[in-house]
Amino acid sequence: MKLSREEHKTRLTNAPSEEISPQLLLQSIKDAHEEILLLRGRLAEYKWLEEALRERTHELNERMKELDCLYAVSSCLMNHRLSFGQMINAVIKEMPRGWQYPKATCVRIVVGDSEFASRNFRRTETRQSANIRIDDRTEGEVEVCVLPELAQGQPLTMLHEEQALLNIIALWLGEMLRYRTETKKG
Numbered sequence: 384m385k386l387s388r389e390e391h392k393t394r395l396t397n398a399p400s401e402e403i404s405p406q407l408l409l410q411s412i413k414d415a416h417e418e419i420l421l422l423r424g425r426l427a428e429y430k431w432l433e434e435a436l437r438e439r440t441h442e443l444n445e446r447m448k449e450l451d452c453l454y455a456v457s458s459c460l461m462n463h464r465l466s467f468g469q470m471i472n473a474v475i476k477e478m479p480r481g482w483q484y485p486k487a488t489c490v491r492i493v494v495g496d497s498e499f500a501s502r503n504f505r506r507t508e509t510r511q512s513a514n515i516r517i518d519d520r521t522e523g524e525v526e527v528c529v530l531p532e533l534a535q536g537q538p539l540t541m542l543h544e545e546q547a548l549l550n551i552i553a554l555w556l557g558e559m560l561r562y563r564t565e566t567k568k569g
Contacts, residue, residue, distance in 0.1 A: 385519065399463025447485065449548045452504070456552055460559050473497045474552070478527065481548050487533035494523035494560065505530060509539040512550050515551035517561045525553045 455477040459470055471492050479488035479501070491500040494515060507528040515523035527549055529539055 394567045430545065445542065445544065448485075449544060451549065452548060455480065456555065460555055468497075468499065470559075471497075471556075474556070475499055475501050478552065480546055482529075484529060484534050484537055487530045487535070487537075489526075489528050489530060491526045492523065492556070493526075494556075503530065503533075504528070507531065509541060511541050511549050513546075513549045514552050515556045515560065517557050517564070519550060522557065522560055525549060525556065 405507070426490045450528070456474050459465070459473040459477060462470065462473070465473060475490045475492060478490045479485040482488040489501045489504040490513075491498065491506075493499075505528065506526070507530060509529040509531070510526060512524055512526040514521045516523060527541075529541065531539055
C-alpha cells in the first residue's frame with residue numbers, strides 16, 4: 384500500500400513508537416530527503432532572483448543618474464543668462480553626477496582655443512572622450528577621466544552607457560555652439 388507524504392507524516396506523528404514499522408520509517412526519511420532537496424532548489428532560485436534583482440536595481444540607478452545628468456546639462460545649456468564660459472563651467476560641474484564614481488570623475492571641455500576643466504582635472508588612463516562637432520567640422524572635445532586615488536578601491540572601468548551620455552553632451556554642445564554662432568551673425 385503506497386501512502387502519500389501527508390499520510391506518512393500523520394501515521395508517524397500519531398503512532399506509538401513501538402508500532403512504527405521500518406518501512407514506514409524508511410519512507411518517511413526518503414520523503415524528508417526529497418523535501419530537503421526541493422527546499423534547497425527553491426533557496427538557490429531565491430538567491431539567484433535576489434542577485435538578479437540587486438544587479439538590475441544597480442543598473443537602473445546608474446541609468447537614473449545618467450538621466451539626471453542630462454537634465455542638469457540641458458538646463459545649463461538653456462540658461463541664456465549665462466555667458467559662454469559660465470555655461471561651459473556649469474556643464475562641467477554637472478557632468479560627474481552621471482558617471483559611476485562622481486567624486487572620482489573629472490571633466491575637461493576644449494572649444495576652439497579655449498579650455499575649461501574641473502579643478503581636479505587630470506588626464507588618466509581611465510578616460511572617455513567625444514568630439515564637439517558643428518556640421519562636418521570638429522570644434523572641440525569633451526573628456527571625462529576617473530582619478531584612481533578618489534575611486535576608493537572601486538574597479539576603474541567606464542560603462543558604455545557613459546560613453547553614450549558623453550556623446551549626447553558633445554552633440555548638445557555642438558548644437559549650442561552652432562546656435563550661438565548663428566545668433567552672433569544675425
